[in-house]
Amino acid sequence: MSAIDQLPAALGRRFPSAARGLATMRGWLLEERYPFAVDLAFALVVLALSSAAHGRDLSRHPLVWLPQLALILPLAFRRRAPLAVFGVIAGVSFVQWLTYQAMPANIAVLLALYTVAGHCARRNVLLSYLVAELGVALVVSDIRHAGELADPLHTMFKAAFALSGATTAAAVLGLNVRARRAQLRALRERARELERQRDQQAALAVAEERSRIAREMHDIVTHNLSVMVALADGAVYANPTAPEKATAAMRQSAETGRQAITDMRRFLGVLRADEPDALRHPQPGLGQLAALVSQVRAAGLPTELRVTGDRAAVSPGAQLTVYRLVQESLTNTLKHAASGARAEVTVECTEQALRVEVRDDGRALHPAAPGGFGAGGADERSRESGHGLAGMRERVAAYGGGLTAGPLPHGGWQVAATLDLGPDPQEAPR
Structure with a gap:
């Protein structure tokens, strides 16, 4: 279990309210209950961090805020339209490369590429990856013309390796997250199917148990009532001429009724786990x-x-x-x-x-x-x-x-x- 999974339990012991709030926020993030709100908050956080890292240029050149905002704010719609958001951010990044030096907000290209890899078809992922690699080539080409570098080729190699590695990592991470999400969906569907099967089996078990109970009660009640009716009829016919036989028949009828009650208690006792006499009355x-x-x-x-x-x-x-x-x-x-x-x-x-x-x-x-x-x-x-x-x-x-x-x-x-x-x-x- 990861530290994030253990954190709500640790907080719950000392700060129950904070633990509930963290659990709710974690549910929003994992279950994607409010994707636009989460993406907007994420875009604002990225905007704040990139602005803090680029604060001096932003304060000196207010127009730099335009590409800054154009690169970051589309991330709020990244899960609604992943490919379109990547296209907008890649286009803004290209225009920014033509007119201005690189800025921290260019990390939005990697974030958009990650989203495309996590939500779009493989061919769109490959196309977006090639576009991102083209941007890496453009950035590396600027290093070659930097005259103040002692060894520009070595610097170009290191920059290309680092930027291509970041681009590849973003694409691979997005693909892995998509595979994990598909696996979770399959597991949830499997769990729902198992629940449906469990409910069906429970319904079949209930129907079978009802049939068994009805069968047992039919055997007990029908037999004993038939015997009692036969004895009662015999007592009626024998009473005028042989009262002692009628009395014996009625006593036998009463004994049969008591036996029926005993059988029913025995049967119901088997059905009820809390019946104390269930073990004392085995089935016939x-x-x-x-x-x-x-x-x-x-x-x-x-x-x-x-x-x-x-x-x-x-x-x-x-x-x-x-x-x-x-x-x-x-x-x-x-x-x-x-x-x-x-x-x-x-x-x-x-x-x-x-x-x-x-x-x-x-x-x-x-x-x-x-x-x-x-x-x-x-x-x-x-x-x-x-x-x-x-x-x-x-x-x-x-x-x-x-x-x-x-x-x-x-x-x-x-x-x-x-x-x-x-x-x-x-x-x-x-």
């Missing part, structure tokens, strides 16, 4: 399938569960996916299958894949033809289960697997999915 997995099946049985749907293989090797994310698939499938069966339907849940765990199948043998509540799901009944169930099936497909796709759902040839409905558990599964906390 294969171990909770038995409780899920028992809950469905209590709602009036006889269900069998078979789990084979080593479940310990299955990641928690994959277990949650299977749990939600089974939960959604059984919920659809509760909602759409007629009385007397039965369901089977089969889960097979291997080292490479996790397979799950949920099927029922019941008829639809509104079948198109006797004996099972006709075309109309299947379409009806597919349409009503559309959101749930879309959510299940998204869950399975996160593991590079596939899902099929549809009516069975001899009646009933089947949902089957396969999750890839290979060496590089696409894990996702769904």
Whole structure:
């Protein structure tokens, strides 16, 4: 870090107001917020310095102020019209060379050349550089005719070397500043592009998170409400003849409601970092399938569960996916299958894949033809289960697997999915 960069921090500790003023001025200079005002102030400073160095001639010959002002004041417009300003200053310098000796204000030629190199095309820079070198040749030619010099050729060589070096330095410095300015513009554009990409990624992440939350809430609320509705309907029908069964059904309904609240708190606790019970309520997995099946049985749907293989090797994310698939499938069966339907849940765990199948043998509540799901009944169930099936497909796709759902040839409905558990599964906390 340069001394100029460290100066605002050093002043800020002792002189906060001065540091703020310096930072503002530095921003104006670096960001070119007010280019004309900065260039005008710069021209006035150069005019004051050159006038102080040439004060005796200016006081003796007031007309010398004309070329002095004509050389310096155009610098106020150097960034608005770099090539025109250089032309004016070069022309005034040539006229001044014809009528008067060299003066300190001729440094304006170098300043104008620097500006042309920093803002104009390369061919204009080359043309301006050649014009400046021509001026150097004219100045050096005057030395040759100076009779008071003992060795005019040696003096000419030194003068040509010094003046040409200054001209070359001005052009090279301007080109370097232009390259640095272009690099800064590229970096700023890159930073803006990265900000846009960050905002887009954040928007995509928000949309994905909203979809995940909606999917989880759909699974939790839909399943538990379906079970509660089935239990409540059973209690109403059983109450006149078997009050004890109605009471048991209502108790099971209340337990299901409490379980739904627990699931929602568990899920919301994972979303909230400040939830103290988040770690106490892990997400459900294969171990909770038995409780899920028992809950469905209590709602009036006889269900069998078979789990084979080593479940310990299955990641928690994959277990949650299977749990939600089974939960959604059984919920659809509760909602759409007629009385007397039965369901089977089969889960097979291997080292490479996790397979799950949920099927029922019941008829639809509104079948198109006797004996099972006709075309109309299947379409009806597919349409009503559309959101749930879309959510299940998204869950399975996160593991590079596939899902099929549809009516069975001899009646009933089947949902089957396969999750890839290979060496590089696409894990996702769904």
